[in-house]
Amino acid sequence: MPFKMLDGNAAAVEAMKLAKVQVVSAYPITPQSSIAEKLSELVASGELKAEYIRVESEHTAMSAATTAQLAGVRAATATASQGLALMHEVLGMTAGNRVPIVMPVVNRGLAAPWTLWCEHGDAMSERDMGWMQFYCQNVQEVLDLTLMAYRVAEDENVLTPAMVCLDGFFLSHSMQKIDVPDQELVDAFIPPYKPKNLYLDTKDPMFICDLTGPNEYTEMRYQQKIAMDNAFDVIEKAQKEFSERFGRELDIVEGYRTDDAEVVLVALGSMCGTAKYVVNKLREQGKKVGLLKITVFRPFPVKQIREVLKGKKVVGVYDRSAGLGGQGGPVWCEVSASIKDLECDIRHYVGGLGGRDVTAEHIEQIFNELMEIYAGERKYHTQWIDVKENAMEIRQVIKNV
Amino acid sequence: MQKQPEAHMNKSKKFRVYGPVATVFSSSNTGSWRLERPKVNFKACIKCGTCAKYCPANIIEIKKDQQECVVIDFDYCKGCGICVNECPAKCMTMIPERSED
Numbered sequence: 001m002p003f004k005m006l007d008g009n010a011a012a013v014e015a016m017k018l019a020k021v022q023v024v025s026a027y028p029i030t031p032q033s034s035i036a037e038k039l040s041e042l043v044a045s046g047e048l049k050a051e052y053i054r055v056e057s058e059h060t061a062m063s064a065a066t067t068a069q070l071a072g073v074r075a076a077t078a079t080a081s082q083g084l085a086l087m088h089e090v091l092g093m094t095a096g097n098r099v100p101i102v103m104p105v106v107n108r109g110l111a112a113p114w115t116l117w118c119e120h121g122d123a124m125s126e127r128d129m130g131w132m133q134f135y136c137q138n139v140q141e142v143l144d145l146t147l148m149a150y151r152v153a154e155d156e157n158v159l160t161p162a163m164v165c166l167d168g169f170f171l172s173h174s175m176q177k178i179d180v181p182d183q184e185l186v187d188a189f190i191p192p193y194k195p196k197n198l199y200l201d202t203k204d205p206m207f208i209c210d211l212t213g214p215n216e217y218t219e220m221r222y223q224q225k226i227a228m229d230n231a232f233d234v235i236e237k238a239q240k241e242f243s244e245r246f247g248r249e250l251d252i253v254e255g256y257r258t259d260d261a262e263v264v265l266v267a268l269g270s271m272c273g274t275a276k277y278v279v280n281k282l283r284e285q286g287k288k289v290g291l292l293k294i295t296v297f298r299p300f301p302v303k304q305i306r307e308v309l310k311g312k313k314v315v316g317v318y319d320r321s322a323g324l325g326g327q328g329g330p331v332w333c334e335v336s337a338s339i340k341d342l343e344c345d346i347r348h349y350v351g352g353l354g355g356r357d358v359t360a361e362h363i364e365q366i367f368n369e370l371m372e373i374y375a376g377e378r379k380y381h382t383q384w385i386d387v388k389e390n391a392m393e394i395r396q397v398i399k400n401v
Numbered sequence: 402m403q404k405q406p407e408a409h410m411n412k413s414k415k416f417r418v419y420g421p422v423a424t425v426f427s428s429s430n431t432g433s434w435r436l437e438r439p440k441v442n443f444k445a446c447i448k449c450g451t452c453a454k455y456c457p458a459n460i461i462e463i464k465k466d467q468q469e470c471v472v473i474d475f476d477y478c479k480g481c482g483i484c485v486n487e488c489p490a491k492c493m494t495m496i497p498e499r500s501e502d
Binding site for chain 1: 418419420421422423424
């Protein structure tokens with residue numbers, strides 16, 4: 001298998017190219033831009049036999065991709081942050097009409113304050129829109145999870161679109177040595193696209209997204225819920241087949257040194273790499289700590305999480321989004337609910353916002369706090385782990401001059 | 402009163418699909434929105450065709466050779482009442498959709 005030096009965006013493009021997408025409609029936005037640019041280069045050079053639709057916004061990008069896919073092709077788009085927010089309305093159309101688009105989302109914080117940098121707030125805002133969400137730890141996972149996403153999304157028992165979430169800059173612009181599978185191998189894993197449910201065909205017309213009254217809306221939402229339930233089996237099968245064909249393991253959740261751990265930190269995205277490093281470091285000091293990495297956030301893997309967290313007395317959850325006004329961030333809320341009947345002290349941490357690095361020091365501090373809570377030496381934890389002490393007075397301006 | 406265009410569906414095979422979809426759908430049958438419908442007093446009608454000219458849905462046909470000369474397609478008549486207002490002979494009235502006449 002050929003190895004390539006790719007950043008996360010290039011890996012996402014590589015996966016879309018290997019999946020032989022036939023229509024691309026993407027609007028460039030930092031830090032996703034190089035996905036849109038690279039795809040257009042591939043189309044222009046003829047390396048990717050696809051139609052590239054130039055659109056004026058993400059709202060149109062998603063509309064064009066959704067309707068193109070309804071016409072019977074595999075369509076591609078990608079976005080980030082404000083672009084994802086602008087797509088919000090159409091995301092529901094894609095999911096509700098059961099159009100299995102796979103979309104890389106390059107995670108970046110939402111304005112205001114304007115930011116270009118990584119956090120999960122953009123994708124978390126769309127977590128209940130009926131899309132699956134897979135979070136990548138490294139660049140290899142961007143490629144692997146994107147390929148897997150096509151298999152899962154297009155399965156006739158799922159028919160649900162999927163976001164492959166990669167951390168802005170930390171993954172999108174960081175180069176790693178990537179194992180890129182041969183086209184023939186991918187062709188066997190991802191067959192040519194066949195519309196299995198709704199489609200637009202002038203020879204066999206159907207009207208899609210007609211006005212649906214209260215007598216049927218619930219049932220159509222229920223169909224989507226069942227699809228989400230079905231997704232777990234399909235993901236497991238796809239991951240098993242993936243490892244057989246490509247030789248790499250993928251997980252729904254990964255318990256890293258959690259078997260005998262006294263405290264466990266739950267995290268998702270690129271920070272899991274840092275967290276694993278810290279786990280190994282603290283293990284050398286004899287501290288029994290572990291990491292629970294969530295790859296599949298939608299559908300939320302309650303069963304798998306309970307298996308890992310069963311019997312744990314103290315758990316911390318790291319949210320890379322603020323969860324303003326909530327009891328905690330969205331990941332903490334979900335994890336709490338999934339182990340609500342277990343006796344477990346579950347603490348929420350917020351950090352890594354707007355591009356702030358999730359450092360080994362901060363994760364070490366979290367583990368130490370959790371260990372102290374476990375030992376009964378500490379009551380409270382530092383909810384915003386990396387906030388500056390002078391948070392309330394960071395800017396001064398001259399007024400009324 | 403409303404003709405449902407379902408006849409051709411009975412002949413073809415049905416497939417189960419997920420999501421909002423229709424090949425025959427009641428919401429296109431805009432006549433179903435109607436609360437009142439126009440009724441013509443054909444004895445007073447002067448067959449001028451004014452109602453047909455003003456109909457925003459273009460679903461009134463004048464058949465001068467017939468006694469019931471104003472033919473309204475009730476599949477699509479929304480019951481807006483413009484024809485009744487414009488009739489120069491005042492031979493049209495709006496009656497409740499569910500009335501017997």
